[in-house]
Amino acid sequence: MASDTASSLKPQGCTNLKLRQISRRVSRLYDEAMEATGLKGTQYSLLSHVILMEPVRPSDLAARMTLDASTLTRNLQPLVAQGWVEIGAGEDGRSRLVTSTEAGRAKRQQGQRAWKQAQQSINAQLGPERVVALHALIDECAALLQDDSPAIASD
Secondary structure (H helix, E strand, C coil): CHHHHHHHCCCCCCHHHHHHHHHHHHHHHHHHHHHHHCCCHHHHHHHHHHHHHCCECHHHHHHHCCCCHHHHHHHHHHHHHCCCEEEEECCCCCCEEEEECHHHHHHHHHHHHHHHHHHHHHHHHHCHHHHHHHHHHHHHHHHHCCCCCCCCCCC
């Protein structure tokens, strides 16, 4: 019986639009919480990844964050301009390494408090059970939508 129900389900609306709508709402909440730190939510995430992975090649950082190289370069520019990260020479003349500065590590620590506030607000608004379920569903869908999976034909 359950398979009959599953086969009769037909998603309505645009998945991309729905994901972007929720993403914008969540991003706005994080950005509002982070505003006093001078960081946007996306900048905090990038700075955190640099600190956790450093020294890190831009290609490895982009892969970990599922960003393309040009987006990563564009997103790193404000962090470099603020003096929070540095991009230096890598092992050979063609490679680069991204590292945090002391100011960047201090900025991340300041941002952590604001991030935690935003996360607690999301948890309170959605409820912890829904957040856990949402994380699990996102992880499952991300695994199914890996870049190397075959394209799916549309109806």
